[in-house]
Structures are given as structure tokens and as C-alpha cells.
Amino acid sequence: MRNIGILTSGGDSPGMNAAIRAVVRTGVFLGMDVFGIRRGYQGMIEGDIFKMKTTDVSNIIQRGGTILKTARSKEFMTDEGMAKAYDQLQIHGIEGLILIGGDGTFRGANKFFEKYTIPAVGLPGTIDKDLSGTDFTIGFDTAVNTAVEAIDKIRDTAEAHDRLFVVEVMGRDAGYIALNSGIACGAEDILIPEMVTDINDVLCRIDMDERRKKTVHILVVAEGDDYGGSKKVAETIMARFPKLDVRNCVLGHIQRGGAPSYADRVLASRLGHAAVTALNNGTTQVMAGIINGEVVYTPFSNVIKGTTPVSPDMLEMIRVLSV
Numbered sequence: 001m002r003n004i005g006i007l008t009s010g011g012d013s014p015g016m017n018a019a020i021r022a023v024v025r026t027g028v029f030l031g032m033d034v035f036g037i038r039r040g041y042q043g044m045i046e047g048d049i050f051k052m053k054t055t056d057v058s059n060i061i062q063r064g065g066t067i068l069k070t071a072r073s074k075e076f077m078t079d080e081g082m083a084k085a086y087d088q089l090q091i092h093g094i095e096g097l098i099l100i101g102g103d104g105t106f107r108g109a110n111k112f113f114e115k116y117t118i119p120a121v122g123l124p125g126t127i128d129k130d131l132s133g134t135d136f137t138i139g140f141d142t143a144v145n146t147a148v149e150a151i152d153k154i155r156d157t158a159e160a161h162d163r164l165f166v167v168e169v170m171g172r173d174a175g176y177i178a179l180n181s182g183i184a185c186g187a188e189d190i191l192i193p194e195m196v197t198d199i200n201d202v203l204c205r206i207d208m209d210e211r212r213k214k215t216v217h218i219l220v221v222a223e224g225d226d227y228g229g230s231k232k233v234a235e236t237i238m239a240r241f242p243k244l245d246v247r248n249c250v251l252g253h254i255q256r257g258g259a260p261s262y263a264d265r266v267l268a269s270r271l272g273h274a275a276v277t278a279l280n281n282g283t284t285q286v287m288a289g290i291i292n293g294e295v296v297y298t299p300f301s302n303v304i305k306g307t308t309p310v311s312p313d314m315l316e317m318i319r320v321l322s323v
């Protein structure tokens with residue numbers, strides 16, 4: 001393969017730049033021309049494509065965001081949009097694609113391959129870690145560390161005022177950021193989409209904490225939790241415990257930015273290198289991931305929407321440690 005394209009798609013995640021760097025440098029090392037496609041599939045449709053040099057990826061390994069920019073493209077979900085994207089690949093002579101994104105990005109890639117047989121290899125770039133086929137996704141570690149830093153600060157002020165905080169972290173369909181930041185910050189409770197939230201149980205645990213004279217309560221809620229978000233949880237608690245001083249804090253997009261952690265830089269570098277090598281060897285429609293320390297390739301169709309159930313031992317541990 002002579003010419004390959006690379007794009008980032010869906011929500012950005014810290015470490016995407018490190019992945020772009022690894023892809024460009026591996027491609028050039030293998031004698032390929034690597035074309036950057038800006039703004040994900042939307043840029044592919046619009047022909048926002050340029051040839052990348054190894055120096056274009058200098059000094060980016062430590063930077064958050066994505067130098068290629070990203071987008072969610074409604075147009076790519078139409079036949080006309082895909083046809084325009086294919087035309088642009090033909091114009092630039094691009095024979096294969098490296099896609100850094102999440103489940104939606106890979107779903108799109110499979111549809112595109114069915115129509116136009118352009119081979120693609122993916123890298124898991126999402127803070128949510130809502131993909132099977134890899135132990136970690138690029139950006140997850142950094143996002144959890146950002147959440148931990150923020151929740152630690154919230155605990156300081158909560159302690160000063162004897163307050164209860166309901167903190168919402170990202171995770172549209174997966175509770176891994178909530179689970180891991182909650183454990184790391186000693187949260188009193190953690191609400192995640194993988195478990196049906198019984199609000200009466202949550203209220204009971206607060207009641208028990210009150211009897212034990214706990215003065216600070218931190219509840220970490222994943223945005224995708226089935227009860228309806230942290231605001232509703234906070235309102236329900238206020239209604240049941242009018243004497244408690246309750247605050248709600250939504251951490252939001254700060255979790256998507258910032259310098260990637262060392263773990264995300266290493267993961268991105270390994271997967272970027274592995275993905276280009278695989279594409280060059282004729283592998284297609286797979287996502288490169290790392291399981292138990294080894295690079296593995298999982299077909300896009302198996303990667304799509306995979307959250308692993310949270311182990312009951314982990315939940316039991318959270319209850320014990322928050323006594």
C-alpha cells in the first residue's frame with residue numbers, strides 16, 4: 001500500500017495526537033505517503049486532505065485535543081455523503097484508512113467498506129472506554145486522572161462546609177470513569193449505567209452515613225446512569241434530607257482535554273505503530289487494541305458497543321470501603 005489517510009472522529013480524547021504521530025512516522029518509515037484528513041468523515045467528504053510530513057507531528061505527543069480536528073458527521077451517514085467521501089479518496093489516491101475514534105466511527109467504517117471496499121484499521125480513541133477488544137482506550141487514563149484531581153478538590157470544600165456533593169462525570173453508556181474515579185477518591189457511592197440504580201438504596205446509604213456521623217458525602221454519577229443524571233439525584237436527596245447541604249457539580253468537557261498521561265501516550269504509540277503495520281500487511285476492518293499487554297486485532301463488527309459487566313466483587317468492595 002502506497003498512500004494511506006488518517007482521521008480522528010467522534011469525541012476527541014487525550015492521546016489522539018500521540019497516535020497521529022505514531023501513524024505518520026510508521027507510515028513514512030514503511031515508505032508510504034500519509035494524508036491527514038481534517039474533521040473526521042466530514043473533512044473526507046469535503047476533501048479537507050493534506051499530505052503529512054514527519055515534522056508535522058513534531059512536538060505533539062504531549063498535547064491534548066487532535067491536530068487533525070474531529071467531528072460528528074451526519075452527512076457521512078447518507079449514501080450521498082459516502083459517495084462524496086469515496087470520490088475524494090480517489091482524487092488523492094488514498095488506498096487505505098487509519099481511523100481513530102469510537103464505536104460510531106467503526107460502524108461508519110464497516111458501512112463504507114461494504115460499499116467501496118476501502119480497507120481500514122481502527123484505533124480506540126475515546127475517554128469512555130466503551131469498546132470491547134482492548135483493555136484500555138486512548139484517553140481513558142487521562143480522563144480518569146482529571147476527574148480524580150477535580151473530585152479531590154471538591155472533597156476539600158465539601159469537608160470545609162460539611163456538604164454532600166453529587167459529582168457527574170462523563171460516560172454516555174459506560175460507567176468506567178465514574179467507577180474508577182469514584183474508587184480512587186473514596187466516594188461514598190457510585191452510580192453507573194451498567195447497574196440499575198435503586199434510588200431508595202442510595203438514600204438508605206446516606207441515612208446510614210448520617211447515623212455514623214459522616215460529615216462529607218461524595219456521590220459520583222456517570223452521565224449515562226439510568227436514574228436521570230446527577231441533577232435529579234441531587235434533587236431527590238434534597239427532598240428526602242432537607243437538613244443536608246447538597247451541591248451538584250458536573251465536571252463536563254474538562255475530562256476530554258489536557259496533556260495525555262504517560263499511559264495514554266504509550267498506548268497511542270503502540271497502537272498507532274501496530275495499526276499501520278497491520279494495514280500494510282493487508283489486514284482490514286479491525287481495531288487494534290491491547291489485551292493483557294499484547295496487541296490484538298478485533299473485527300469492527302465485534303468491537304461495536306462492548307461494555308464489560310462490572311464485577312460484583314468490585315461493587316462489594318466499594319460498599320465496604322465507604323463504611
Ligand SMILES: Nc1ncnc2c1ncn2[C@@H]1O[C@H](COP(=O)(O)OP(=O)(O)OP(=O)(O)O)[C@@H](O)[C@H]1O
Binds near residue numbers: 012125
Ligand atoms: N451507522 C453509521 N453509518 C455511517 N456513519 C456512521 C454511523 N455511525 C456513526 N457514523 C459516523 O461516525 C461518526 C462518529 O460516531 P460517534 O459520533 O458515535 O462517535 P464515536 O466514534 O462513537 O466516538 P465517541 O463515542 O467516543 O464520541 C459519526 O458522526 C458518523 O459520521
Ligand SMILES: O=P(O)(O)OC[C@H]1O[C@](O)(CO)[C@@H](O)[C@@H]1O
Binds near residue numbers: 010172223
Ligand atoms: O462532544 P459532545 O457532543 O459534547 O459529546 C459528549 C459525549 O462524548 C463523550 O465525551 C465521549 O467522547 C461522552 O462521554 C459524552 O457523552
Ligand SMILES: [Mg+2]
Binds near residue numbers: 010102103
Ligand atoms: Mg461512541
